[in-house]
């Protein structure tokens with residue numbers, strides 16, 4: 001009796017260490033893999049797991065995690081079984097109006113073919129969920145999977161790589177212009193239990209090809225949610241990719257995500273990251289400009305309130321000459337929220353004629369909210385144009401008075417000004433349904 | 449309509465208005481003149497409700513209501529309009545959107561139905577013609593990158609849209625060439641009626657050739673030191689302010 005009781009107690013204590021839960025889960029999963037363990041993908045998973053075990057979760061002593069503390073996350077117990085009752089009825093409550101295109105649903109990280117709809121012809125677009133791709137297109141995975149995201153040194157990327165079982169693998173063949181956008185909806189159903197999910201995505205966009213992709217994250221329910229996501233995007237020569245990341249999670253959710261982009265010469269990449277809600281959000285956007293005449297644009301918007309924490313880390317690596325990058329992140333912080341912007345620009349010694357611009361602007365509406373901004377420029381070439389700037393301030397009092405003197409009530413004038421502040425980022429979103437969805441959410445959030 | 453009694457105001461503990469008395473009746477046009485730094489803009493701002501100015505004494509009655517108790521938006525709703533000396537640039541908010549919001553808020557506070565998009569556009573076209581302001585300007589962000597003259601015309605356009613009872617024009621003429629000046633003045637004159645009143649704050653007599661005032665007041669060091677008929681403006685133009693300053697000095 002006593003022994004059993006002690007055992008239960010012990011296992012409960014153990015279960016509250018997330019790292020140990022993950023190690024145990026990795027082993028259990030591996031045991032069920034049956035033959036796949038010899039595959040190249042699984043060898044990578046195993047190596048990544050070893051890295052994770054060595055690295056452990058980062059603490060605030062780690063320079064890149066100084067302002068983003070995951071100590072509460074790593075003490076929680078999560079369910080990895082991903083069981084969910086989520087279906088059409090639940091979806092109806094979370095629907096995005098006028099959603100058109102290739103819409104794929106991942107519930108608790110697992111692809112749901114019933115809810116999903118792929119409309120583009122296969123000649124334009126090959127979409128497989130990760131598990132299927134491992135079996136049906138191993139060459140693609142062997143060529144690209146885990147070749148870009150750093151699972152050697154980044155604990156969360158290592159962890160995601162170790163657990164890379166689902167997510168999406170997208171291949172746009174050379175010369176194809178995918179007319180319909182791809183919208184990936186990652187829904188965490190935390191209504192009955194703490195849920196962990198680790199989607200892993202790979203997007204390969206061939207020479208001269210074009211595609212628009214949105215990742216929309218949403219959490220429902222009152223329990224904890226831990227989403228650790230990695231998306232690798234390869235933009236081949238002269239290809240054009242628009243990438244949108246949209247987050248509307250809950251106060252108890254943790255989202256850690258890395259988008260790793262590799263651009264080949266003459267390619268164009270646009271990213272817009274919008275965080276509406278999320279208890280703890282860490283977005284890493286890393287772009288390597290591995291070719292000449294590339295253009296990379298990074299936009300971000302975040303609206304933390306309450307005790308929310310939003311951390312955007314961006315990295316542009318100008319590895320080759322003659323490329324251009326431009327970055328604009330904007331945030332509005334309320335209540336006791338915290339924000340982090342860390343923008344790194346690397347210009348390698350060979351990367352002459354680089355143009356790199358970065359700007360981060362914030363409106364902090366409460367004395368108890370904090371924004372930490374850190375631009376980091378590491379430039380090893382003299383023949384470059386680089387600039388960066390960060391501002392943190394309040395709403396413009398003159399403008400407020402002007403608007404009020406015309407009859408617009410204070411609260412509404414503030415909302416209008418805040419919305420106007422966001423406008424130049426919102427206008428970068430080129431998928432209509434996503435833009436309208438966000439406009440609604442932003443207006444709602446700003447009026448709170 | 450407006451009764452200002454012994455109005456005193458300060459900013460950062462510095463007294464700027466030191467006892468203003470002024471009575472304005474419906475249908476009248478009052479010009480307020482005076483050297484730079486006299487407190488003309490301060491008076492205009494206090495009437496519009498700018499919070500950085502602290503009212504330290506006196507009262508302002510507008511149609512039987514205590515104006516000083518009202519928020520800026522409430523003042524707009526009862527019919528006060530200030531054309532700013534320095535209109536503010538607001539990136540990201542178009543003039544159209546801004547004015548539609550403003551107009552419908554004012555209508556709402558008066559218990560009127562909001563205008564729909566078509567009604568609003570019709571009204572806007574009509575008023576834009578009145579002040580000769582281009583459609584394309586109105587689609588842009590409010591005052592952003594506007595020339596000085598465009599900003600001033602935009603102020604008068606907004607006034608035309610909102611149809612205030614009491615319009616306060618703070619140096620709307622400064623920086624305008626003679627054509628623009630005439631357009632602005634015509635805009636104001638078209639809005640004059642027995643029911644509303646205008647306060648024209650200006651440095652120069654020339655605007656008053658077009659907007660003919662019933663009274664001219666000289667504001668100096670936070671007080672109205674002289675009032676008279678429209679001819680006073682001509683006299684000031686001719687002789688400058690030194691004789692007024694001397695008169696004030698003599699009485700002190």
Ligand SMILES: Nc1ncnc2c1ncn2[C@@H]1O[C@H](COP(=O)(O)OP(=O)(O)O)[C@@H](O)[C@H]1O
Nearest residue numbers: 459460464483484485486487488489490491500
């Ligand atoms: N916001 C302010 N802060 C400090 N001083 C001010 C402010 N506004 C006006 N003043 C001062 O008050 C006085 C009157 O200014 P103002 O009303 O602008 O005069 P006018 O419009 O007649 O030129 C000036 O001495 C000016 O420097």
Ligand SMILES: [Mg+2]
Nearest residue numbers: 488489533619
């Ligand atoms: Mg002035």
